[in-house]
Amino acid sequence: MYENDKKKEKALLVSVDTGEFDAEVSIDELEELAHTAGAEVAGKVIQKKEAPEKATFVGVGKLAEIISFCDSMEVDLLIFDSELSPSQQRNLEKLTHVRVIDRTMLILDIFAARARTAEGKLQVELAQLKYSLPRLAGQGTALSRLGGEIGTRGPGETKLESDKRHIRRRIQKLEEELKALEKRRSQMRKRRSKDGVQTVAIVGYTNAGKSTLMNALTDAGVLAENKLFATLDPTSRALTLPDGRQVMLIDTVGLIRRLPHKLVEAFKSTLEEAADATVILNVCDASDEHASEHLEVTKNLLAELGCEDKPIISVMNKCDLVGDIYSMPAFGRTVLISALEGKGFDELLNAIQKELPPTRRRAELLIPFSAGAEAARLRRESAVEEEEYRPEGLYIRAVVDIALLDAYKDWIIES
Numbered sequence: 001m002y003e004n005d006k007k008k009e010k011a012l013l014v015s016v017d018t019g020e021f022d023a024e025v026s027i028d029e030l031e032e033l034a035h036t037a038g039a040e041v042a043g044k045v046i047q048k049k050e051a052p053e054k055a056t057f058v059g060v061g062k063l064a065e066i067i068s069f070c071d072s073m074e075v076d077l078l079i080f081d082s083e084l085s086p087s088q089q090r091n092l093e094k095l096t097h098v099r100v101i102d103r104t105m106l107i108l109d110i111f112a113a114r115a116r117t118a119e120g121k122l123q124v125e126l127a128q129l130k131y132s133l134p135r136l137a138g139q140g141t142a143l144s145r146l147g148g149e150i151g152t153r154g155p156g157e158t159k160l161e162s163d164k165r166h167i168r169r170r171i172q173k174l175e176e177e178l179k180a181l182e183k184r185r186s187q188m189r190k191r192r193s194k195d196g197v198q199t200v201a202i203v204g205y206t207n208a209g210k211s212t213l214m215n216a217l218t219d220a221g222v223l224a225e226n227k228l229f230a231t232l233d234p235t236s237r238a239l240t241l242p243d244g245r246q247v248m249l250i251d252t253v254g255l256i257r258r259l260p261h262k263l264v265e266a267f268k269s270t271l272e273e274a275a276d277a278t279v280i281l282n283v284c285d286a287s288d289e290h291a292s293e294h295l296e297v298t299k300n301l302l303a304e305l306g307c308e309d310k311p312i313i314s315v316m317n318k319c320d321l322v323g324d325i326y327s328m329p330a331f332g333r334t335v336l337i338s339a340l341e342g343k344g345f346d347e348l349l350n351a352i353q354k355e356l357p358p359t360r361r362r363a364e365l366l367i368p369f370s371a372g373a374e375a376a377r378l379r380r381e382s383a384v385e386e387e388e389y390r391p392e393g394l395y396i397r398a399v400v401d402i403a404l405l406d407a408y409k410d411w412i413i414e415s
Contacts (some may be wrong), residue, residue: 244383
């Protein structure tokens with residue numbers, strides 16, 4: 001008996017620093033993405049230039065260094081930290097004799113591997129086909145391989161090797177299917193709103209601990225790994241607050257700096273769950289040195305979705321790794337928690353209660369013994385805090401739905 005272990009692809013990461021973004025931070029994040037995709041990072045290269053070269057993205061001298069490194073280290077894959085044009089990708093593959101992908105293709109590959117629901121798979125395939133369409137010409141043997149390597153997973157060779165007309169037809173079909181799913185999702189949101197269901201959306205940077213928090217609060221059983229984009233598909237679970245109110249807690253796809261526009265568009269219907277939420281939890285890894293930037297990335301995307309006026313709670317997770325003294329600029333109400341250790345949950349749930357619009361009120365009632373059915377209903381549908389049998393009837397102190405109080409108005413003694 002023997003086992004064939006799939007050899008990890010050896011990758012070299014390349015970035016051009018034009019001053020547009022922090023190249024060091026971005027390439028470190030690209031390294032995490034590469035590890036998530038299953039690559040072994042052999043090295044990182046950053047070149048400072050005013051603008052990328054039109055033909056090869058990097059300069060002639062740096063390209064020679066890259067070719068030499070690839071030969072000596074037997075590199076299988078070059079990953080560029082910016083989106084390459086089709087001609088740049090072809091030129092680089094021709095000169096280096098190494099397969100070349102960019103940041104967008106890498107993220108698409110991770111999404112393809114992690115999509116589980118029908119909608120998630122459709123969204124990934126649509127984004128991949130739109131990305132691949134202008135890159136079909138001249139790819140030759142790169143598309144003849146079965147999709148088993150980083151950057152090749154997803155739609156599969158039959159779709160990628162089809163002519164552009166077929167791919168456009170496929171894109172049109174996918175868009176129609178997604179519109180139908182989006183309509184269904186919209187109807188579900190309207191139904192929740194009509195039924196008075198209030199929703200709390202968990203948003204935030206990828207790998208901030210959103211799924212761990214979801215599991216800890218609701219036993220949702222969502223996959224929680226220390227990897228970027230461990231969870232791609234949204235999950236909804238009921239959450240009962242201390243005052244007895246029940247809300248719908250929704251986990252959404254993780255965000256990342258410089259998230260390609262194609263992906264924001266593809267996953268807009270998923271992100272709209274946050275736009276329609278009553279309260280938004282912006283979960284951030286407090287132990288990350290770039291936590292303030294991560295909060296800003298999320299804040300900007302929420303602004304794009306029109307969520308500026310919604311109550312936003314900054315949930316600083318992993319505070320157990322920070323120490324006793326903690327200072328972090330945030331926006332909105334801020335709560336410190338540790339989702340893994342279950343710390344700070346009481347404060348978080350109380351913060352959610354305070355941000356929700358008032359739908360319940362604490363009341364004291366004296367219900368006659370003859371109204372036993374009404375007393376039973378009150379126990380079922382309210383959060384009873386105290387109950388006592390008195391000569392005049394059953395005394396109950398409870399947090400009651402405002403709509404329900406009207407039916408008990410004759411028995412209210414204080415509210």
